[in-house]
Amino acid sequence: MKKKKIINKFSEKDEVMNRFSKKDEKDNVATALVDLGKNKEAHIYLSNGEHLTNIYSNEMIPHGNKIALNDINNGDKIYKYGEVIGVCTEDIKKGDLVHVHNVKSLTVDIPREFKKEIMRQIKVIQKEGEVNEL
Amino acid sequence: MNFKGYRREDGSIGIRNKTLIIAVDECCDGIARNISEKVKDSVVLTNSYTCMLGGNEETFNQMIAVGKNPNVGGVLVIAMGCGSILPEQIAEPIAKIGKPVDILTCQKNGGTRRTIETGIQKLKTISDKINKTPREDVSIAELIVGVKCGGSDTSSGMASNPSAGNAIDKLIDAGGIGIGGELFELQGCQENLRRRAVSQEVFNKIDSLIEAERLRWSVEGTNVETMSIGNSVGGLTTIEEKSLGALYKMGTKPIKDILEINKYFIDKPKQSGFYLSETTMLCGGAGVNFASLGAQMVLWTSGAAGFNNPIIPVIRISGNEDLFNDDMDIDARGIMNGSDTVDNVGNNIIKKIIEVANGEKTQLEDLGSSTLTLYQKDQRLDKLLGNCKNR
Numbered sequence: 001m002k003k004k005k006i007i008n009k010f011s012e013k014d015e016v017m018n019r020f021s022k023k024d025e026k027d028n029v030a031t032a033l034v035d036l037g038k039n040k041e042a043h044i045y046l047s048n049g050e051h052l053t054n055i056y057s058n059e060m061i062p063h064g065n066k067i068a069l070n071d072i073n074n075g076d077k078i079y080k081y082g083e084v085i086g087v088c089t090e091d092i093k094k095g096d097l098v099h100v101h102n103v104k105s106l107t108v109d110i111p112r113e114f115k116k117e118i119m120r121q122i123k124v125i126q127k128e129g130e131v132n133e134l
Numbered sequence: 135m136n137f138k139g140y141r142r143e144d145g146s147i148g149i150r151n152k153t154l155i156i157a158v159d160e161c162c163d164g165i166a167r168n169i170s171e172k173v174k175d176s177v178v179l180t181n182s183y184t185c186m187l188g189g190n191e192e193t194f195n196q197m198i199a200v201g202k203n204p205n206v207g208g209v210l211v212i213a214m215g216c217g218s219i220l221p222e223q224i225a226e227p228i229a230k231i232g233k234p235v236d237i238l239t240c241q242k243n244g245g246t247r248r249t250i251e252t253g254i255q256k257l258k259t260i261s262d263k264i265n266k267t268p269r270e271d272v273s274i275a276e277l278i279v280g281v282k283c284g285g286s287d288t289s290s291g292m293a294s295n296p297s298a299g300n301a302i303d304k305l306i307d308a309g310g311i312g313i314g315g316e317l318f319e320l321q322g323c324q325e326n327l328r329r330r331a332v333s334q335e336v337f338n339k340i341d342s343l344i345e346a347e348r349l350r351w352s353v354e355g356t357n358v359e360t361m362s363i364g365n366s367v368g369g370l371t372t373i374e375e376k377s378l379g380a381l382y383k384m385g386t387k388p389i390k391d392i393l394e395i396n397k398y399f400i401d402k403p404k405q406s407g408f409y410l411s412e413t414t415m416l417c418g419g420a421g422v423n424f425a426s427l428g429a430q431m432v433l434w435t436s437g438a439a440g441f442n443n444p445i446i447p448v449i450r451i452s453g454n455e456d457l458f459n460d461d462m463d464i465d466a467r468g469i470m471n472g473s474d475t476v477d478n479v480g481n482n483i484i485k486k487i488i489e490v491a492n493g494e495k496t497q498l499e500d501l502g503s504s505t506l507t508l509y510q511k512d513q514r515l516d517k518l519l520g521n522c523k524n525r
Contacts (some may be wrong), residue, residue, distance in 0.1 A: 019472055021292060031292060031369065033470050047296075049472055064288030064369030078371075081291075081382070083326060085375040098371070105372035107322045110361065118366040125367070 024082030029066040058095040060126040066098040137491040138269035143232025147276040148204035159185030169253035185217025191397035199426035201228035207264030208234035215241025275309025280424035287437035291379025293453025293469035294435035300480025302385035314384040315413025317347040322374030417441040419509025444503040
């Protein structure tokens, strides 16, 4: 079952398979509805199903994670659903993974050790993805 | 849009016709369950806190409120006889709205065997009486639907929550009422809530109740996770992102008011629209909270799990491709791959709401229901935190 999934996930033939969702016009990130490899084309769709644009990923973006739709500077706000979901803690390039390593909450931030563990687990996922990709 | 429901004496509309046994103290739970086994469509609500009244007022109020829920046709209240809560105190307010209600006290009735025997007879009498209630045509505007999430994953914020929100908006457009809860999970949503509150007064109320809930769950010395590592590995970066995703299930309508559940009173929604409530984020307790607010059913958005309530049917909605199974009533998977829209799934939910209101069983109805859990905020803790106001 897992094998079949991986094949689907990295198929470049079907546009639907590289689908990312941008929830609101204001958003500077889009959510991956698939696992996307490094240097692959992310197809950005709006909620109404309209295809907006394609951008290249600078690194792997695992399913459910976010990609930067444009360059975002340290201190800028991150928008998803048209609302602020946090603030950028280092410069982010268009196509980068946007997550706990470069964004923090304005309300209750995740402890540093937790962030390290989260990114470690994500890197494990990324590595597995790359292995399976070959 | 109409469905066939049971009109109660007080004018409220039930979509199920259950008999409810309320065990006012935990030691008669077994007696209550023995009685329930012998009577079809009966359910048990047990007060597992204490048989004393002091500090137990919130559950006391909830027992009465659940007895008044329109899905409950009649009630049998039982007590052991040595506790402080008299069955009459629960039975009388319920009887006052015109429901068949009876009481039973173990001590006065000659012990456990005789109480069970008498209880079965009493409950059957109530059941026979309410079984004569016909279903009649009523408008969808009579529906009060709770919305709750659990087992959340990436698909929740993208597919199942927006679909539930879409359906809640449509229900309100048709004159119905939607109720959300889980104040703890609204941290970071204050901006959004401020825009939706119908008045500054309502906003202030929302704000102070969210803050009180935050205090309860953030007492120093405890480790309460606002987000699990699994949430974040799945892609959720901040509590704001998680909360906003969860908020989607509550649609876009103005927030009319906040419905409080406390030791003084339990609010009821009065007119069409969307309400926030003090319904707990804990699943079993949330079912009873929603029932006590008068909801007839719950929309449940999930990765692929969740509770089932024996009084108010639960409609399950999931968009998780990997975990989707026959527990689910609504398939939101198409939204994830672009083959379906939130609006279309919202329409499917409305259709399902009407079918379930009409009497059609949900996928899991009568199967694996969770116990009717009375959730109560810790009175001593609330006192220490200064959450208790004089009323």
